[in-house]
Amino acid sequence: MHMADALISPAVGGIMWAVSAGFTGYSVRKLTKDPDEGIVPLMGVMGAFVFAAQMINFTIPGTGSSGHIGGGMLLSALLGPVGGFLTLASVLLIQALFFGDGGLLAYGCNLANMGIFTSFVIYPLVWRRIMKKGVTAKRIWWGSVLSVVAALQLGAFSVVLETFASGRTELPFSAFVVLMQPIHLAIGVVEGLVTAAVLTFVWQARPELIEPNRAHLQAGVSLRKVLVVMGIAVVLTGGALSLFASSFPDGLEWSMFGVMGEEEITAAGTVHSTFSDIQEKTAVLPDYTFKVPDGATELTETAALAGTSVSGLVGGAMTLVLAGLIGFAVTRFRKRETHA
16 A cells, blocks of 8 residues: 555645654654663564565455555554554655655655554554453454454545545545445455464464563563564565565555556656655665666566565565664663663
8 A cells, every 4th residue: 555656746745744754753752761672673573574574465356456464553563553653664664765665755645544543543442452351362363353454444545535635636536435445455354364363473472572461571581582483484575475476456556447547647746756766766676676777678587586585685674774773772862861
């Protein structure tokens, strides 16, 4: 559900950048008051896992569409809403800058649609309520599916509102929403099941990691099993399983095609051109593969597959470093404030 810049106007993009920046600042402030030092390695490895997992589009049977996990609920359940939100912000920034996935102008929209609704709306209203009487395997499964479905429905509807507010008449509100909501309902069910499976593993290995009953993990507490298994999952998912991703358009592209017969919209204007030029220069692995060499029309099949594997590994490593650095910087600031 990564929106391209062409779907929104500069005004909508600017407003959503401001909204997302506000939530980011709030999250940083909240995290500086959290005494949990064990969150730093978890932010890094879980951010890398979500990056790799988002590369795997799964087919939605009978639709000709596909979907991928958003990861926001998974991150929030393990890191808390503010830690999960900041980690997802890292994932989306790496994707937009270095892989051309989601527009830079639309970054605020994507972070709001996939992060704000998940971490700050559905997580407290649905997930925490279901887990209120204690975390069990059954509650994890029900909580994951219901929470992810609800978050995706809000996110999908927000996409429709953002295109409508941007004046994209190619995507009339009623026709667009009729396609967006059902396909993301199906995608949400699958993501919910994936989220539940990962959280169940973590719960069985280290039950104190699952929010909202997570005990604070002081420095020195061993997270080795979880970190090692999730690290291996990052390598396998990004380096190998990504090669088997569905070739069908994702839910957003599928909905756009159903409305106007095309999966992409072009946009003109100085602002859009500026952001496009920046992204073209920073995207070293556009569309998660190597750039087409000068003089060639396309990559060979072998080169394309190799580019996908490299993208999964490099992107996972980048996200691990960025999310880990955010967590480390926050904990360092907290220590400085404590000793001031």
